Structure formats: structure tokens, C-alpha cells
Amino acid sequence: xxxxxxxxxxxxxxxxxxxxQHPLATGLTADSRLVRALRGDRPETLPVWFMRQAGRSLPExxxxxxxxxxxxxxxxxxLASEITLQxxxxxxxxxxxxxxxxxxxxxLAGVSVDIVPGRGPVLETPIRTAxxxxxLRPLDDEALAPIAAGVAQTVAELGSxxxxxxAGAPFTLAAYLxxxxxxxxxxxxxxxMHSDPDTWEALLTWAADVTGAFLRAQxxxxxxxxxxxxxxxxxxxxxxxxxxxxxxSARALSHVADLGVPRIHFGVGSGxxxxxxxxxxxxxxxxxxxxxxxxxSRRLGGGTPLQGNIDPALLQAPWPVLExxxxxxxxxxxxxxxxxxxxxxxxxxDTDPDVLSRIVxxxxxx
Numbered sequence: 001x002x003x004x005x006x007x008x009x010x011x012x013x014x015x016x017x018x019x020x021q022h023p024l025a026t027g028l029t030a031d032s033r034l035v036r037a038l039r040g041d042r043p044e045t046l047p048v049w050f051m052r053q054a055g056r057s058l059p060e061x062x063x064x065x066x067x068x069x070x071x072x073x074x075x076x077x078x079l080a081s082e083i084t085l086q087x088x089x090x091x092x093x094x095x096x097x098x099x100x101x102x103x104x105x106x107x108l109a110g111v112s113v114d115i116v117p118g119r120g121p122v123l124e125t126p127i128r129t130a131x132x133x134x135x136l137r138p139l140d141d142e143a144l145a146p147i148a149a150g151v152a153q154t155v156a157e158l159g160s161x162x163x164x165x166x167a168g169a170p171f172t173l174a175a176y177l178x179x180x181x182x183x184x185x186x187x188x189x190x191x192x193m194h195s196d197p198d199t200w201e202a203l204l205t206w207a208a209d210v211t212g213a214f215l216r217a218q219x220x221x222x223x224x225x226x227x228x229x230x231x232x233x234x235x236x237x238x239x240x241x242x243x244x245x246x247x248x249s250a251r252a253l254s255h256v257a258d259l260g261v262p263r264i265h266f267g268v269g270s271g272x273x274x275x276x277x278x279x280x281x282x283x284x285x286x287x288x289x290x291x292x293x294x295x296x297s298r299r300l301g302g303g304t305p306l307q308g309n310i311d312p313a314l315l316q317a318p319w320p321v322l323e324x325x326x327x328x329x330x331x332x333x334x335x336x337x338x339x340x341x342x343x344x345x346x347x348x349x350d351t352d353p354d355v356l357s358r359i360v361x362x363x364x365x366x
Contacts, residue, residue, distance in 0.1 A: 049164070049342060053347055071113075100166070104214065111136070136206050139210045148218075164226070164227055219261050227286070234268050266287075286309075305338040306338075
């Protein structure tokens, strides 16, 4: 089914809950390849975008970032907007994803966090006790003004190309908060889950509302889709995810449920929890490189649009090897009702940008 441009209602967009000038409410992006695919339609041209496409591998990004810390760039609307637009101009992808970081909302809520080059998010003081959690503040709407401004500026430049808003899932945020930084096994977070379930519940509830508000601000400002990233979900058993994490991811996503934008959920190492992640309330599932898309579709019952899942490691392989892999991914994606071509994780910093452009060109012929 094809959605006629200008009639967002056909794909269930709740136009009354969106601002009148939102690109979905006006129909500007409602017929875009991305939105149609996320709604379960198959557009004539396969849509493609890349996780972490903004920055990292682009020389123009590195030049723009000279002298500016990561979180400062995220909170400077002009800078965040320009970085978001760079890969859309260079690669011709079918969507932009707003340049930010999953820890931005916890910083805006008053948590002392910085992104250390070569390491990642690091907290000045980890959150590990009931008293620590009780001291966390809610995220005020006013604090989100730089995010809304950056999104609005970007959407105005993108025109009919949709912008994806994104946020970190509560478990991944909690993992950083409890560990105090990146971790291989997230053992402290998983221990807290079982040793002090009341504190865990309070922490995940806070994280869900903070990240949910961050996501809602992006959608209200003009994002046409929303993606929730659960980077560390692969460390969880299905039982732990279902009982102690899934309700909070559902709570985070509920912040945009009334807005009617398509919602995507992505996790790294998520094969064992793929169906449970879908069931928290999303329209499409992102799949990492570990599971072929036809197998992912089988596990999900065959009715869920998929996104993915080019192996980022193959971006530096000889082109014939990479091309064969992309074609295989696309072919396996036909097992799902719709497919958005993407990576199975993010763009590596040392990736040749021309390779990404070449993938887009190939995808648009398939």
C-alpha cells in the first residue's frame, strides 16, 4: 500500500497530537521511503541510512569539531544541525539521524558526565545506592531547548527527507550510571538489578522518563521517526530483560506513543531478546550483524519491518566482497514485510566515506 503524499492519516499518524507544521502532519515526509518502510510498505526504491553516519568517518565533521567537546557540540544547535546534515549531503541517504548522544538527557538532568575520547561516557560519581537514585532530578522541559532548536533547524533544511530522533534505552543508560563508564559485562548494573530491586526499579523509572522526554522533544520539533538504542542489552538473559528491563523501555517509548511516529528498537547482541524488544511497543526492529535478516524475521513471526544489517567490519573489505554481502543482506531482508538497509552497528571512524556513498548507490538500484 502506498501512502499518498499529503495524507498522513493513512499510516496512522496522529496528526492532532503533532504540531500543525510537523513534516508528518503536513504530509511532507509521510510518503518518504523511510516512513513507508517503517510502516510495513515496500517503496519502489530501498531506503538506506547508517547508524553513526553523522561524524566519525567524515573529514568535514572532524574539521568542524576541532576545539569543541562532543557534548558541547551536541548542545550547540547550529553545530548539531550541520553535523546531522553532512552525511545526507555527501551520501544521499534516505534519512538524517539527529546528531547527539544517549547521555545528553542525563547531563541535562544534572548528572555530571563527560565523553572521554577513546573511552566513551564517564561519570564523575556513579549511581549505586538508593540515596544516589533519590538525589537524581527530573529533566525540565526548558533544559531541552537546545535539542528542540537543533532539530527544528535541521528539519527546515532537510525538506522531504525525514529526520530520525533517537534516545538510549533505560538499561543502557543505567549501565553507564551504575558502572560509571563503559564496561565489558555490566556486572555492577546486573548485580544491582537483583540485589536491590527497589533501587533498580527507581533508577530505571527515572532513566525511562528522562530519555523518553529527550525523544519526545525531538519528535515535537520535527523528527519523523524515533529510534531507541539499547547498546548493552546483549548482556541480559531473556528472563532478566522481560522482568526487569522491558517495562521500562516500554515506558520510555510511551512518551511518544500519542504522536504516532514510527518507532524503531535496536540492540547489540539482541538475538535472544529480539521478540521481547519488539513487544515493548515498536513498529520496526533493528538487527545487528550476528543474525541473518531472514532468521530475524522468522523469530519475529514474519510480520515486523526490519532494519539492518550490514556487518561494519566488511566496510573495509574489497568492494566485490562488500557488494556481495550487501546484496545478500537485501535478499534476506525480503523475508520481512519491509526493509530499511542499514549497518548492524555504527560506522567505524576509519571507514572510507566513499564506500558508504557507493553502498547507497547500490541499494537504490536494488
